Amino acid sequence: MTDIKPIGSLCPVDDQGYIINQSDSSKINDRFQEVIRLVTESCLSALSEEIHSIYLRGSVPRGMDIDGVSDLDVVIITYSEPQNLNLDWTEETEQLINERFRFINGVELGFSPLSEFEQTTHCSMIPFILKTYGICIYGESLIHKLPDYKPDSSLANEHLIHLAPLIERAKQELTGNEDTEDIEDCCSWIMRIIVRAGLALVIVQEQSYTRDLYPAYELFTKHYPEKEQDMRTALWYAINPLSNAEDILDFLNGFGSWMKAETENWLNVLNPYREPHLPL
Incomplete structure (x- = not known):
């Protein structure tokens, strides 16, 4: 049982009110490197021609992970619509990583199509998450191409x-x-x-x-x-x-x-x- 603790923080904003991304590869705890490598290899093995880029989001790339509490949030951007891909392998991959790395509270693999990033005039959750919380760990990063976001x-x-x-x-x-x-x-x-x-x-x-x-x-x-x-x-x-x-x-x-x-x-x-x- 985990107690409620006053942990976490509000997103910082710049002088124009836009949210600042605090994630950085240098903040990732070294013990996550093998997990990240295995996740990336599994994705590329299963979808070698379909993956545009892979991202981490959440507490891990902000260096705010908590032993046994934080999970590994991964976003995979694919050329095709995810519903048209065979993703049956993801459950086995998640289970394997969960059993092997006890210091994380599971791994979550989320998929989004590249087409979702073509529209930048309206707010959309996955582009927002990558822009404000994500880092790219494989492929050509989309983050710098995304608009800035305000808490509005x-x-x-x-x-x-x-x-x-x-x-x-x-x-x-x-x-x-x-x-x-x-x-x-x-x-x-x-x-x-x-x-x-x-x-x-x-x-x-x-x-x-x-x-x-x-x-x-x-x-x-x-x-x-x-x-x-x-x-x-x-x-x-x-x-x-x-x-x-x-x-x-x-x-x-x-x-x-x-x-x-x-x-x-x-x-x-x-x-x-x-x-x-x-x-x-």
Whole structure:
């Protein structure tokens, strides 16, 4: 069981208000080098002609990894649409790395098509993540070609526009599910989404952003003190996921429903036409 600790920080911004990327290859702990090598080799072996570039994001390239808590977040950019590729090998690769390297809390391989980076006038989550949190570990880096981003309504929309369907998806995955590991994975995933959505609700007022859970929770409760205990529970479940599906469903039907309603209020004001991506 992991205690809630006041760790993490808000993204720094430059004098024009754009988020500064703090990731750097020199900050990566040496013990991750073999993991990174194996991940890269596995990707290239399986998709040798399809990979444009590979990136690390999250706490590891910022030198903020925590033993046994941090995972390795990898983004692979492919020439083809990922749904048209055979990605069956990824589960075996993730499992192999999880078993071999106990100091990480798993590895996550995410895939995005190169076409997603052609449009640079609107905010989009994966390009945003690479620009503000990523480093390139293979191929031609796209980071310098991407626009700069501010903590504003366009960014907030990326977290809020899909919140309701994601909560409903989690509820569907949990209903009747008896696979303990699957339940815990779903719990951690949806609770992280909820905590970050809580921050998104107040991005415009705070003009601040973070992917770190604790400071996201803090900024949310500053504006919604009456919901502090609910969001703290979501934070707790994100780092200590439940294995009882019914308990998670109860929480999603309660606080999750409130978050959906508050998100609708936000969208009614700042994105009334429900555009998937807002202009930068």
